[in-house]
Amino acid sequence: MRLATFNILHGRSTVDGEVDLDRFAAAVRGLDADVLALQEVDRDQPRSHGADLTVVAADAMGAPHHRFVATLHGEPGLWTAATGDREPSAARYGIALLSRHPVREWRVLTLPTLRRRAPVRWPGERWPTLVRDEPRAALAAVVDGPAFTLTVVATHLTFIPGWNVRQLRHLVGQVQPLPRPLVLMGDLNLEPDRPQRATGMRPLATVPTYPVGVPERQLDHVLADGPLHVSRPAVSVDTGLSDHRALVLDVALPA
Template identity: 65%
Template sequence: MRLATFNILHGRSLTDGRVDVDRFASAVRDLDADVLALQEVDRDQPRSHGADLTAVAAEAMGAVEHRFAATLAGTPGLWTSATGGGQPSTAEYGVALLTRLRVRSWEVISLPALRGRVPVVFSGRRRPVFVGDEPRCAIAAVLDGPLGPMTVAATHLSFIPGWNTVQLRRLAGRLRRAPRPAVLMGDLNLMGRRPAQITGWRSLADVLTFPVDRPNRQLDHVLVDGDLRAEAGARAVHTGLSDHRALVVDVGA
């Protein structure tokens, strides 16, 4: 079974600055994932030609089921919070989970929201900048895996140091009673072994994923709790899209 997570930057290429829906579909098809987590996903956004990028990806990979959860509604610069579950009929942005396996149940999990602005020191700056964050959520599904039920969750955590740790601990706690093995995939905005240390779950992939041209850190992760092993080394795939590489790993019991 192949797992993959990909922060798609709404399908935009840094090479030419364009969103080409056919090129995005081809990139997803080439990943050939059985279960795929996507972050920074557009639906009905003018900048991505009004496409439902989750539906485009589902058709490209041959997914039998998929779910999109909006965290923001409206267009860039005019964002408003979305609940993740309501999916109002307007332009949206969020995360998605797609699978070729049958789904027994879905759940959208809201993550703790940061209220107000906090000081963050960014690389290359001496003084902190006060920033806010967008709403965050996870999509969890109980799947019919090769050996029985398993849980997969997809998320995109805050870029604000410390707050992403709070969100990850909360999410791992919410998944504690879910069927095992359980997999957590996504752009966690945490580097290296830190996500495994926070959750107590095992990392299935130790590969640099960001920035796309010359990766020097791993922000994208596949974590597991339970009897699931990587069958070969994970790969960070340069798809020609996004500022992240896609993270791909083949697994077995």
């Protein structure tokens, strides 16, 4: 089963600053993933031509089974929190999980949100800036693949140091009842070895994914719990859009 996780930056290219839906569809199609986790996904946003990017991606990869979870609704600068369970009819933004194979069960999981401003020092800045985080969520799917059943959990954690580790540990507790093998993947905003220490899960990919041009850091991860091995090593793919590379790998059960 081929897995991929991709922070799509709402489909925008950092080269020309444009969102081209055909280019986005081609990028998703080129990953050839059986199960795909997407972060920073728009629905009905003017900046992405009012498109439902989850549906665009699903059509491109041939994934009849897909879910979108809104973590925010409204246009940028006017965000209001959304639950993901009862999504608003206004413009939305969040995460998505798509599968070519049947999904036996879907589950939306909420993550703790820091309710106060926190200091964050951005790259190249001397002094930290006080920022407020946005709501975060995870989406789990129990996928019935042709050879085995796999639980896939997709998420996008905060960029606030320390709080992302707390969210990850909270998420590990939430997924305990789900079937194994289990894979947790997404933009965790954590450097390598931190996710493994926080979860006790095995990393299946050690490849830099950010920034897209000459990646120096791995912020996107795939972690496993249970009998599962990598049958094709992970690669980070420059799709021609976003500020992240997509992370792609093939997994299988042990012989």
